[in-house]
Amino acid sequence: MIPFGEGLTDVVATGRRPLLVADTRRERPTGSTASYVEQGFTAYYGTPIATGDRLFGVLNMNLPTGTLPTEEERDIIDLLADRAAIALSNADRHRDVENRARNLAALSQLMERVASKLETQDILDALVTAARDLLGAALADVWVDDPHARRLSLRARAPKDFTPEPAEPDWSRARGEGIVGRAFESGSRRTSPISRRIRS
Numbered sequence: 327m328i329p330f331g332e333g334l335t336d337v338v339a340t341g342r343r344p345l346l347v348a349d350t351r352r353e354r355p356t357g358s359t360a361s362y363v364e365q366g367f368t369a370y371y372g373t374p375i376a377t378g379d380r381l382f383g384v385l386n387m388n389l390p391t392g393t394l395p396t397e398e399e400r401d402i403i404d405l406l407a408d409r410a411a412i413a414l415s416n417a418d419r420h421r422d423v424e425n426r427a428r429n430l431a432a433l434s435q436l437m438e439r440v441a442s443k444l445e446t447q448d449i450l451d452a453l454v455t456a457a458r459d460l461l462g463a464a465l466a467d468v469w470v471d472d473p474h475a476r477r478l479s480l481r482a483r484a485p486k487d488f489t490p491e492p493a494e495p496d497w498s499r500a501r502g503e504g505i506v507g508r509a510f511e512s513g514s515r516r517t518s519p520i521s522r523r524i525r526s
Contacts, residue, residue, distance in 0.1 A: 344373040377411040450482035
C-alpha cells in the first residue's frame with residue numbers, strides 16, 4: 327500500500343499522465359521503489375488506469391537499469407491501461423444495474439408485505455421491518471404525530487428489543503425537537519448535514 331502524496335505512483339495518479347524515469351536513484355526512492363533499486367531495477371514507467379473522471383489505479387513497471395521501453399511499447403502499455411479502465415468501468419455499471427434490480431425486487435416484496443396488513447400497528451411494524459431489511463440498517467423506527475398534544479410518539483421499532491443506553495424515560499418528542507421533530511416540522515424528505523449532537 328502506498329500512501330497518498332508519496333512515490334512515483336502518486337505522481338502518475340495525481341497528474342493522470344504516464345511517467346518515464348530513466349534512473350529512479352535520482353528521485354530519492356522510498357518504499358517499494360527503493361527495494362527495486364536494491365535489486366537493480368532502476369528504470370520506471372507508470373501509466374494511469376483511468377477513464378473520464380474515474381481513476382482506478384496506476385500500472386507500474388520497474389525495469390532493469392538501462393532498459394527503457396520504446397515509444398511504441400509505451401503506447402501499447404498505455405492502450406492496455408485504457409482498455410482495462412473501460413472494462414473496469416463497464417463492470418462497475420453492470421454491478422450497479424444488478425444491485426438496482428435486486429433492490430427493486432426486494433422493495434416490491436417488502437411493499438407487498440406492508441400492504442397485506444390491516445391493523446395500524448401491524449402496518450407500522452411491517453414498515454419499519456421492511457425499511458430496515460431493505461437498507462441493512464441497525465435500527466428503524468416510526469414516530470406518529472398527536473395533533474392535539476403537538477407531540478410525536480414512538481410507535482414502532484425494528485428490532486423491537488433495541489433499547490439504547492441510557493433508556494429514554496419518555497419516548498415522545500415535541501414538534502421541532504431533535505432530529506425526529508425537526509424532520510416532521512420541515513415536512514421535507516431532503517437530508518442535511520448535522521454538525522452537533524441532537525436527540526433523535
